[in-house]
Amino acid sequence: MTVTEATLPRRLISTPVAGPLAALLLACLFFGLNTGQFFTGPNFSLIIQQVMVVGTLAIGQTLIILTAGIDLANGAIMAFGGIVMTKLAVDSGLPALLAIAAGLAVCAGFGLVNGLLVTRISLPPFIVTLGMLNVVFALTHIYSAEQTVTNLPAPLTFLGQTFRLGQTNVTYGSLLTILLFLLFAYLLGSTAWGRHVYALGNSPEVARLTGIRTRRLTVGVYTLAGFVYGIAALLLVSRTGVGDPQAGQTDNLDSITAVVLGGTSLFGGRGMVLGTLVGALIVGVFRNGLQLMGVPSIYQTLITGILVILAVAVDQLSRRRNR
Secondary structure, three states: OOHHHHHHHHHHHHOOOHHHHHHHHHHHHHHHHHOOOOOOHHHHHHHHHHHHHHHHHHHHHHHHHHOOOOOOOHHHHHHHHHHHHHHHHHOOOOOHHHHHHHHHHHHHHHHHHHHHHHHHOOOOHHHHHHHHHHHHHHHHHHHHOOOOEOOOOHHHHHHHOEEEEOOEEEEHHHHHHHHHHHHHHHHHHHOHHHHHHHHHHHOHHHHHHOOOOHHHHHHHHHHHHHHHHHHHHHHHHHHHOOEOOOOOOOHHHHHHHHHHHOOOOOOOOOOOHHHHHHHHHHHHHHHHHHHHOOOOHHHHHHHHHHHHHHHHHHHHHHHHHHO
């Protein structure tokens, strides 16, 4: 066995996603042994449908956390984007594709504002996005007049439709979510832009001294994250079939949970977007498996909280060992 072959398993084990992936496999094994319905195609399709919205939100959250920031407003931005899309299409009679584009642009615009506040005024991301959470939440309820938007045109619900894969119905939205994860895995892992994002999260000052335009990069990351929240809004609308002003109220925390469970460091500069996918699936598998076992939903929340604390504790211990 060559040295490279000998060290390959060690490299795989040392990657941030190795632990979360092992946890996901163990969870699947546990629930598969304790419930007869878990290891079925329809159930796996259901799990992916249940995590596709939060998982897509978590892609944008991952980008921001990699820069050592955080976004508490992403669920609210998603909800507002969904209301914009649906009201423009239904109440204003705008063609559905234009309404979708407007919703995406609005979400990206909120991301742009967040990025500018963080970079130009040097406000902490936590404070900026906490304030934005309240602003966007209020705007959503003002613009929607507290009314759910129904009777949506077909383009707004297309991603909720299914196609057959073997004996299983899979939604187009689930496929889009997986493609988004693969796209951002490539962007972060194989492009100069991705390397700059990691460098920014590791040390903004060092990144600046090496010639990276850190302010422009940060604004770009927040804007791109906002655009991804717009895609999550479209996925949510397509799955529920309505524009709901009450949507997304806990999805900001759920997206952070997926990112943390996926092995991305809250201190920035370390993590993988595919790890976020694993983290989202961990949450989805636990909730689905516990539901199949008849466990009350409050215990699902309890276990999720414990998992988050354990994930952050492991990250802290890892950082201390690497110092």
